Amino acid sequence: MRKLFSYVLSLCLLVGLFAFNGGTAEAATGLTIKDLAGRTVTFDRTPKRVVVLSPGDLHTLQALGVQVVGRPTSATPVDASLQSVPQVGNIHQPNFEKIVSLQPDVVIAGTSFLGHIQKAQSLGLKVVITSGSSVNDIKSSITLLGKLFNKAQKAKVLVGKIDSKVKKYSKTKTKVRAVILFGSGASSLVALPTSFSGDVLAKAGGENIAASFSQLKDYPGYANLSTERIIASNPDVIFIITHANHAETKKAMIKLMSTSSWRNLKAVKNKNVIFLPSELFAASPGVKITNALDHMNKELLKVRAKMKK
Known part of the structure; x- marks a missing residue:
């Protein structure tokens, strides 16, 4: 009887310790x-x-x-x-x-x-x-x-x-050709498919015109802005991610789009220059990545609808 009591007591203590540690023995x-x-x-x-x-x-x-x-x-x-x-x-x-x-x-x-x-x-x-x-x-x-x-x-x-x-968006191939600019004005960088925003673009159904651009050593996933290559590619949409002072950055980007080199692009003429929310695209949004995917897909579908008109 004494051995049985001792065994039960030990078992209770073990269960109590297990519960106290939230179900683990960590x-x-x-x-x-x-x-x-x-x-x-x-x-x-x-x-x-x-x-x-x-x-x-x-x-x-x-x-x-x-x-x-x-x-x-x-x-x-x-x-x-x-x-x-x-x-x-x-x-x-x-x-x-x-x-x-x-x-x-x-x-x-x-x-x-x-x-x-x-x-x-x-x-x-x-x-x-x-x-x-x-x-x-x-x-x-x-x-x-x-x-x-x-x-x-x-x-x-x-x-x-x-x-x-x-999985939902993997079935959506919008065939919308896009470029993603990150930064301010002519000093902006171009997001490659290996960047976070480039990955979101691909998974949301878009095509990145910068897929063949050379990656910068100091900024993995990004390339220098090449106006000539972007003009040659003539994207359907230009996505812009601002940083630092949003108002000033937006002003600089609008000024860039009004220059002779940019204003004849399809994206600019069709008013498909879209500023993406920084909180979802400037850096990893963590679990809110689902919101980023939703937002990107929605914008791509808007552009595709305009292209069909």
């Missing part, structure tokens, strides 16, 4: 993950105090139900639940003093943060790198964060929604 065994930069990062337990440096990852963490103690600095309005969360800079200009003061268990950042990794580690910060260079990268990042925060099932559902959207 508190006892720890957690080791490989991030999207190929780095191995180990944790004693699921991170609780989370700092995030990009809006896309913030959207993903919100969708997974993960609370943050630090969020990226941004002029874009955020949900009411996040307004009191301290801003900590971004992946290009992190506020390390602020980040350290928040005592995070983990800092979530995109690949552009890799140049700051050494400093972050010298400050005792654990960093997990995500990526948003393509739709598949975003899916991998969601899966990674799901594993890190013990939200694997939620992550699987979110990835499934993206897969469903991609």
Whole structure:
């Protein structure tokens, strides 16, 4: 009888520990993950105090139900639940003093943060790198964060929604020939199919006229603006992604389109010069990639409808 009582007591304690740890044994065994930069990062337990440096990852963490103690600095309005969360800079200009003061268990950042990794580690910060260079990268990042925060099932559902959207648009070949400009005026870059926005264009049913342009070494996924090649290709639509000061950038792009080299293009004459929302296209929007796909497909179908008239 005594042995039976001891066995039952031990079983109850084990079940209690399992429940306390949210259904995993990670508190006892720890957690080791490989991030999207190929780095191995180990944790004693699921991170609780989370700092995030990009809006896309913030959207993903919100969708997974993960609370943050630090969020990226941004002029874009955020949900009411996040307004009191301290801003900590971004992946290009992190506020390390602020980040350290928040005592995070983990800092979530995109690949552009890799140049700051050494400093972050010298400050005792654990960093997990995500990526948003393509739709598949975003899916991998969601899966990674799901594993890190013990939200694997939620992550699987979110990835499934993206897969469903991609499958839906894979049947849509609009035959609309497009170019995507990123930047301001004549100093803009052209998005290649290997860029995030170029990948969205392809998966939403469009054709990228810059597929054969040469990639820049310092800006993977982008090429220099070649007015001559764009004129020769004569796209049906020109998509523009602005950055920094939106009003000034838009003004510069409109001025460029009014020059003799550009104004005779089909896209300009037919008023198919479209400014894409920065929050969806300037960088990875995380789980809101489904919104980006919807938006791009909708614009492509509008252009195709005008072409048929």
